[in-house]
Amino acid sequence: MKTQHSVVIKCFRYDLGREYTSNKFYQLFVLDGTIHQTSCIDSPEQNGVAKRKHRHIIETACSLLLSASIPSEFWGEVVLIAVSLINIISSSHSSGLSPFEKLYGHVPDYSSFSVFGCTCFILRPHAKRNKLSSRSAICVFLGYGESKKRYRCFDPIIHKLYVSHHVVFLEHILFFSISSTTHNLTRPDIIRIDPFFLRF
Amino acid sequence: MSVVVTTAVTTIVDLSSFCLSPSSSSFYLQHSRLGHISSSRLSFLASTGDLENLKTCDISDCSGYKLAKFFTLPFNRNIYVSSWPFDLIYSDVWGPFPIATKEGSRYYVSFIDDHTRYCWVYLMK
Numbered sequence: 001m002k003t004q005h006s007v008v009i010k011c012f013r014y015d016l017g018r019e020y021t022s023n024k025f026y027q028l029f030v031l032d033g034t035i036h037q038t039s040c041i042d043s044p045e046q047n048g049v050a051k052r053k054h055r056h057i058i059e060t061a062c063s064l065l066l067s068a069s070i071p072s073e074f075w076g077e078v079v080l081i082a083v084s085l086i087n088i089i090s091s092s093h094s095s096g097l098s099p100f101e102k103l104y105g106h107v108p109d110y111s112s113f114s115v116f117g118c119t120c121f122i123l124r125p126h127a128k129r130n131k132l133s134s135r136s137a138i139c140v141f142l143g144y145g146e147s148k149k150r151y152r153c154f155d156p157i158i159h160k161l162y163v164s165h166h167v168v169f170l171e172h173i174l175f176f177s178i179s180s181t182t183h184n185l186t187r188p189d190i191i192r193i194d195p196f197f198l199r200f
Numbered sequence: 201m202s203v204v205v206t207t208a209v210t211t212i213v214d215l216s217s218f219c220l221s222p223s224s225s226s227f228y229l230q231h232s233r234l235g236h237i238s239s240s241r242l243s244f245l246a247s248t249g250d251l252e253n254l255k256t257c258d259i260s261d262c263s264g265y266k267l268a269k270f271f272t273l274p275f276n277r278n279i280y281v282s283s284w285p286f287d288l289i290y291s292d293v294w295g296p297f298p299i300a301t302k303e304g305s306r307y308y309v310s311f312i313d314d315h316t317r318y319c320w321v322y323l324m325k
Contacts, residue, residue, distance in 0.1 A: 079308055083321045093317060
C-alpha cells in the first residue's frame with residue numbers, strides 16, 4: 001500500500017475477531033500512526049460496509065460457480081475473480097464510476113475478460129513436452145493473474161495450475177459441461193473419455 | 201423489601217427503587233400483573249374498557265421489563281463518506297468454508313476502501 005499508492009492508511013475498521021488482535025498487527029498500526037476502530041461484540045452492523053461487500057462477493061461468486069458447474073473446492077478462485085469483476089463494474093454509490101476508475105483515475109480494460117469456467121487450450125511449457133507430444137493442454141479457465149494478460153488455468157488431468165499468457169479460449173463451451181460423466185478430479189481415468197482429450 | 205440482582209461477574213445492583221410500592225400508579229400495577237405487558241398494549245386494553253379506567257403513565261423504569269425484554273438499539277445510518285482513498289479501510293474475515301481450496305485455504309480476508317469501495321481479497325488458511 002505504501003509503495004504503490006504513496007499513502008498510509010489513516011483509519012482501519014474491523015471487528016473483534018481473534019485474527020485481528022495479534023501483537024504484530026498492532027505494531028504495524030503504531031508504526032504508521034493508523035487509528036484503529038473495532039466494532040462492539042455482537043454488533044456486525046458497525047462493520048456494515050465490509051459485511052455488505054461480503055454478501056455482494058459471495059452472491060457473485062455463487063452465480064459464477066453454479067453457472068459453470070465448477071466444484072466447490074475452487075471457491076477461492078471464484079472469490080478472487082468475483083472481486084476483480086466487482087472492482088471494475090460501475091456502481092451507483094459513486095455516481096456511475098467503478099472503484100477501479102476512482103482509485104486509478106482511468107477506465108479499466110474490459111477486453112481481457114473471458115467466461116469463467118470455459119474450456120481453454122494452454123501452451124505447455126517446453127520442459128513438459130517433447131517434439132511429438134501435444135503442444136497444448138486442455139484446461140479449465142479459472143481467473144486472471146496478478147498482472148495484465150495472464151490467465152490462471154487448471155489442468156484437471158495432471159492437477160496443475162498454469163498461469164500463462166498463451167491461452168486460447170473456447171468461451172461457448174463450459175469445461176464441466178462437455179462430459180456427461182461427473183468429473184471426479186481425483187480420478188484422472190474418468191476424464192480420459194473426454195471427446196476433447198488431446199493427450200497421447 | 202430489597203431486590204438484589206447478582207450477575208455473573210458478581211456485581212450487585214440494588215433494584216429496590218424500581219419495585220412496586222403503595223404509591224405506584226395503577227397503570228404500573230396492571231403492567232406488573234399482566235406479565236410486564238408493553239405500554240402500548242396496556243393502553244389499548246385500557247381503551248377497550250376491559251380494565252378499569254387507567255391513566256397511561258411512564259413505565260420505562262420497570263426493572264423486569266428492562267432485564268428481560270431489552271432489545272438491540274437501532275443503528276443510525278452512517279452518512280460520513282471519506283473524501284480521499286485510504287482515509288478509512290474496512291476489513292473483515294469470511295469463513296471458515298467447509299471445503300478447503302487446493303492450497304488449503306478456508307478463509308478470506310477483505311480490505312475495502314471507504315472512498316472508492318475498491319476491494320482487496322486474500323485467501324487465508
